[in-house]
Amino acid sequence: MISFTRPYFLRKALGLFLLGERGGGILKIRVVMESTLKEITSNGDSVLDMKDKCGVGGGVEDMYGEDRATEDQPITPWTFSVASGYSLLRDPHYNKGLAFTEAERDAHYLRGLLPPTVLSQELQEKRMIHNLRQYQVPLQRYMAMMDLQERNERLFYKLLIDHVEELLPIVYTPTVGEACQKYGSIFRRPQGLFISLKEKGKILEVLKNWPEKSIQVIVVTDGERILGLGDLGCQGMGIPVGKLSLYTALGGVRPSVCLPITIDVGTNNQQLLDNEFYIGLKQKRATGQEYAELLDEFMSAVKQNYGEKVLIQFEDFANHNAFDLLAKYRTTHLVFNDDIQGTASVVLAGLIASLKLLGGTLADHTFLFLGAGEAGTGIAELIALEITKRTSVPLEEARKKIWLVDSKGLVVSSRLESLQHFKKPWAHDHEPVKELIDAVKAIKPTVLIGTSGVGKTFTKEVVETMASLNPKPLIMALSNPTSQAECTAEEAYTWSKGHAIFASGSPFDPFEYEGRTFVSGQANNAYIFPGFGLGIIMSGTIRVHDDMLLAASEALAAQVTEEDYLKGRIYPPFTNIRKISAHIAAEVAAKAYELGLATRLPRPTNLEKYAESCMYTPVYRTYR
Ligand SMILES: NC(=O)C1=CN([C@@H]2O[C@H](COP(=O)(O)OP(=O)(O)OC[C@H]3O[C@@H](n4cnc5c(N)ncnc54)[C@H](OP(=O)(O)O)[C@@H]3O)[C@@H](O)[C@H]2O)C=CC1
Ligand SMILES: CC(=O)C(=O)O
Ligand SMILES: [Mg+2]
Numbered sequence: 001m002i003s004f005t006r007p008y009f010l011r012k013a014l015g016l017f018l019l020g021e022r023g024g025g026i027l028k029i030r031v032v033m034e035s036t037l038k039e040i041t042s043n044g045d046s047v048l049d050m051k052d053k054c055g056v057g058g059g060v061e062d063m064y065g066e067d068r069a070t071e072d073q074p075i076t077p078w079t080f081s082v083a084s085g086y087s088l089l090r091d092p093h094y095n096k097g098l099a100f101t102e103a104e105r106d107a108h109y110l111r112g113l114l115p116p117t118v119l120s121q122e123l124q125e126k127r128m129i130h131n132l133r134q135y136q137v138p139l140q141r142y143m144a145m146m147d148l149q150e151r152n153e154r155l156f157y158k159l160l161i162d163h164v165e166e167l168l169p170i171v172y173t174p175t176v177g178e179a180c181q182k183y184g185s186i187f188r189r190p191q192g193l194f195i196s197l198k199e200k201g202k203i204l205e206v207l208k209n210w211p212e213k214s215i216q217v218i219v220v221t222d223g224e225r226i227l228g229l230g231d232l233g234c235q236g237m238g239i240p241v242g243k244l245s246l247y248t249a250l251g252g253v254r255p256s257v258c259l260p261i262t263i264d265v266g267t268n269n270q271q272l273l274d275n276e277f278y279i280g281l282k283q284k285r286a287t288g289q290e291y292a293e294l295l296d297e298f299m300s301a302v303k304q305n306y307g308e309k310v311l312i313q314f315e316d317f318a319n320h321n322a323f324d325l326l327a328k329y330r331t332t333h334l335v336f337n338d339d340i341q342g343t344a345s346v347v348l349a350g351l352i353a354s355l356k357l358l359g360g361t362l363a364d365h366t367f368l369f370l371g372a373g374e375a376g377t378g379i380a381e382l383i384a385l386e387i388t389k390r391t392s393v394p395l396e397e398a399r400k401k402i403w404l405v406d407s408k409g410l411v412v413s414s415r416l417e418s419l420q421h422f423k424k425p426w427a428h429d430h431e432p433v434k435e436l437i438d439a440v441k442a443i444k445p446t447v448l449i450g451t452s453g454v455g456k457t458f459t460k461e462v463v464e465t466m467a468s469l470n471p472k473p474l475i476m477a478l479s480n481p482t483s484q485a486e487c488t489a490e491e492a493y494t495w496s497k498g499h500a501i502f503a504s505g506s507p508f509d510p511f512e513y514e515g516r517t518f519v520s521g522q523a524n525n526a527y528i529f530p531g532f533g534l535g536i537i538m539s540g541t542i543r544v545h546d547d548m549l550l551a552a553s554e555a556l557a558a559q560v561t562e563e564d565y566l567k568g569r570i571y572p573p574f575t576n577i578r579k580i581s582a583h584i585a586a587e588v589a590a591k592a593y594e595l596g597l598a599t600r601l602p603r604p605t606n607l608e609k610y611a612e613s614c615m616y617t618p619v620y621r622t623y624r
Contacts, residue, residue, distance in 0.1 A: 085109035092153045093256065096620050099124055104623050121620050125159050129166075138175040143186055145171055149245065150189055153255055157618035160249040164574045168246075172526060173506045174481030176242040177227045183235035184277040191241045192260025194234065196281050200294055203301040216257035216537050217311045218302060219243045219338075222265060224285070224318035225374075228453030228484030231318075233267025234280025239316050243338070243529070250574075251530025251581045252615025253537065263298060265291055291321070299329055309599070311536055313338050313529065319373045323422050334536070336544050340378035342525035342532065345549040347379045347449065347476065348386055349556035350503055350523050353570040354474055356560075357501055358446065363387045365401065368443050370436050370458070370486060371451035372404035372411055375478060377422045379449065380404060386550055399425055403443050407452075409434040410442075440465050447474040450486030454479065458487035463495035471499065476523050478505040489520040503570055510567075521564075521571030528552050530577075531584030538614045539589035539607075540600035548591045555587035556580065578615065585611040 083091040088108055096104075098119040105111050119127075128148065135141045145167065149156040160167050169175060179186065199206050223236025240260030247253040265286040272278045286294070302310060314325055314337040326337045336342070351362060358365070367383060369376040380402045387398035404411045404426045410433040411419065411426045419427055433439045440448065440462055448466055450458060458477060466473035473496060477486035489508035492500045498513045503523040510519045532552050536544070559572045559580050572580060586607035592598040604610035 086113060089113060092150055094623070095152045096121075097124060097152055097155070099620055101622075108623060121155065121158060124155055125162065128155065128159055129163055132167075132170075138170060139178050139182065139186075141170045142175045142179050146188075146191070150191070154618040154620055157245075157249055157255070157616075160245065161578065161618065164249065164577060168526070168574060169507055171245055172242050173227060173524065174483070176238050177229055177481035177483075180226050180232050180235050180238040181229060183232070183238055184272075184275065184279045187279055192237055192244075192262065194237070194262050194264060195294075195298060196234075196264035197266070197283075197286060197290075197294060198281070200297065203294075203297050204305060207301055207305045210259060212256050212259070214257055215259045215306045215310055217244065217247055217253055217313065217533055218259045218261055218306075219247075219313045219315050220261040220263060220298075221314075221316045222263045222321070223267065223280075223316070224321070225339075225453075226316050227480040228455075229481070231267050231269045231272075231285075233269055233272050233278070234262055234264045235272070235278075236316060237262040243313070243315055246526050247530050247533055248616060249530075250526065250577045251534045251585070252578060252611075252617075253530070253534055254616040261298075263294065265294060295325065299333055303333060308542055309334060309537075309540055311336060311533055313533070315339065319420070319422070322374050330544065334542055334544065336529070336532070336536075337374070337378075338525050338529050339374040341382075341544070341549055342529045343375045343451075343478070344378040344382035345528045345532070345552045346525050346556065347478070347523055348382050348550070348553040349527070350476065350521060350570045351383065351447065351474075352386075352553060352557035353560040354501055356565055357570070358472055358474060361390065363391050363393060363398070363401065365446045366443060367402045367447045367449065368439060368445035369402070369404040369449045369451055371453065371479070372406040372423050372426065373451065373453075375451035376404055376449070377426065379451070380426060382546070382549060382553070385546060386553070389550065400428055402426065403428065403430075403439070403445070405433075405436055405439050410439045437462050437465065440469075444469050446470050448476070450475075450477045450479055452479060452486065453484055455484045455486065458491070460491070460495050463487060463492060463500065467496040467499050472501055473499065474501045476503045478523055480505040480524075482506040482508075489518065492520075493518050501568060501570060517567070519567040519569050521569040522574070523571065526574075527556055527571065527577070527580070528584065531555075531581030532588050534581060534611060534614065535585035535588030536592065538585060538600065538611060539592050539598035539603075541589070541592040541597050542599060543597050545591070545595055545597060547595060548588050551587045551591040552584050555584045559583060582608055582611040582615065 083094055085108065088110065089095050098114060098117055099121050100110055100114060101118060105114065132141050132144055135144060145156065160171065193206060193210055195203055195206055219240035221236045221239050223233045224231050226232040226236045226239060237260065240262060244258040244260050247258055248255045264280045266281050266283040267273060268285050273282055302312060312333060312335045314322060314335065316339065317325065322337055322340060326335060326340060329335045355361065362383065369380060383402060384395055384398040387393055388395050406423065410430060411423050412430045412432055413427045414432060416424060416427045433442055436457065458475065463475065466475060475492050479485055485504055485506060489502055489504065489511050492502040493511050493513045498516060503521040505524050507522045508520050510517050560570060561572065564572055589598060589607050593603050
């Protein structure tokens with residue numbers, strides 16, 4: 001006997017609804033009128049509810065991506081089959097392990113394939129976290145989490161959501177950095193698509209090899225600047241995988257619509273090229289036209305395969321490509337560079353929040369950055385933009401409050417000729433200064449931000465000087481992973497004698513100084529991109545606009561409570577992140593509607609409730 005799954009909404013045509021039902025390798029299509037929709041569904045949401053919830057591209061009728069291909073555009077014929085028995089246990093989307101009920105074991109040919117005990121998801125979760133805690137080495141925990149993700153997706157996400165503060169440092173920075181460094185050795189099964197130079201001319205076909213057809217978010221890297229660890233080539237795949245698991249866990253974007261991609265154009269990392277276990281192309285990086293052509297083919301193929309409204313997040317590209325890619329595609333595609341834009345938004349949120357502790361307005365402060373790359377100049381520009389919005393000071397003037405130091409020293413006008421284009425707006429008039437400490441003494445910043453990718457660069461003298469210049473110096477050590485942090489929480493609090501307000505890109509444990517416990521915030525774009533992406537998807541937004549980044553910053557800053565301030569933190573804890581993400585999503589979507597960039601019409605009245613209703617929850621579903 002073939003058992004069929006619950007019907008699901010495929011498309012609406014001529015006022016009728018087409019429902020799909022899967023069973024025994026057969027896709028049954030039923031045509032019904034709207035009035036009968038409620039009757040047809042059994043457990044959980046009605047099909048009508050599903051249809052009204054957020055769908056691909058934020059639209060309703062293309063929920064399964066069927067409508068986005070034009071009539072004359074070739075499509076791939078594909079079929080559904082129902083997993084049952086052994087293959088059901090091997091399917092991470094549907095596997096529930098020992099949580100299959102007696103009835104499900106009967107209906108799905110599972111008898112004898114599982115031991116007799118039936119466990120609840122809660123008990124499975126308790127056992128899993130207990131097992132994870134037995135591992136002393138973070139990389140072992142990472143591997144156990146990845147195994148779980150490949151075995152039982154819902155349990156993975158439930159565990160991650162319920163233990164977010166504990167597990168974020170495992171699936172994300174800092175441990176994901178080590179995982180990328182060792183990716184060749186720990187690689188088991190593909191978790192995303194690898195598109196290398198070998199696939200040139202065939203990228204559309206490669207995209208069609210991915211099992212999911214309706215994709216809403218792609219995180220793509222070319223592996224050249226993985227965190228502050230440099231060029232890790234193809235092994236950078238850990239980053240898109242990790243970022244997308246946060247899209248789901250923190251932002252509630254369904255895992256099936258997320259696609260991690262690594263573009264492999266070679267690597268200039270000689271150690272990897274010499275390593276027999278390296279999994280990528282063993283050649284130096286392609287550059288220039290060869291690189292541009294591959295990226296262009298990729299961008300076109302993505303749009304052709306998934307439509308206008310797929311969000312493409314560029315992640316950990318080196319700055320010599322990142323700015324150009326963003327500039328090239330921001331008017332033709334829905335693109336977002338997390339390192340430039342997401343980081344800017346999260347740091348601006350922290351700065352807005354910190355004004356409660358520091359006093360004054362943003363325009364009253366002076367900012368000094370160590371590092372003038374993607375993160376540094378991205379943040380600098382958004383601060384300047386926010387100042388102009390709030391004060392009507394022209395952008396050029398606002399920029400003068402912001403100074404950057406790169407590997408050659410302070411960015412000043414006498415260096416203008418030789419500066420990369422993204423540094424030029426920051427080349428103010430000043431005599432050359434070589435060292436950071438001298439720049440601190442000369443500029444007298446109230447805020448010091450590290451985006452250099454180089455650890456230990458905020459020395460004792462630097463922090464002490466900041467503390468001598470300011471009653472409450474704001475110090476942000478943003479570089480990841482922990483080994484690359486410009487200073488630790490302990491150093492910031494000790495050297496400033498407990499006066500610093502501190503935040504870092506990778507997390508630090510609370511630190512006790514002279515009887516007071518300081519809880520530093522994590523200034524990481526993980527606060528922003530999941531909610532930002534959700535806001536874009538649910539509203540069917542077609543382009544990213546800077547005002548949406550400002551809206552996200554203000555939404556995040558508004559979530560910092562008195563209790564957080566008392567502990568010295570300028571970011572809320574991650575424990576509330578799903579509520580925070582819904583709030584960010586709502587504000588981002590509201591801005592998109594205001595700007596006329598949102599296509600999901602009519603606009604839902606209560607965007608925050610709508611965002612919450614769109615969010616994936618990983619509790620097990622009942623199988624009939
Ligand atoms: N917390 C967060 O959410 C995020 C953190 N980051 C972290 O920020 C770091 C930088 O990333 P990104 O901006 O993309 O990298 P880039 O390579 O674009 O920029 C690095 C900048 O640091 C400068 N630099 C390097 N070494 C030194 C040094 N010894 N002294 C002074 N300046 C130096 C470089 O100078 P030059 O231009 O002269 O080469 C460059 O301007 C990484 O560690 C990354 O993990 C990034 C994004 C988000
Ligand atoms: C957090 C992040 O995106 C980075 O360090 O690159
Ligand atoms: Mg990044």
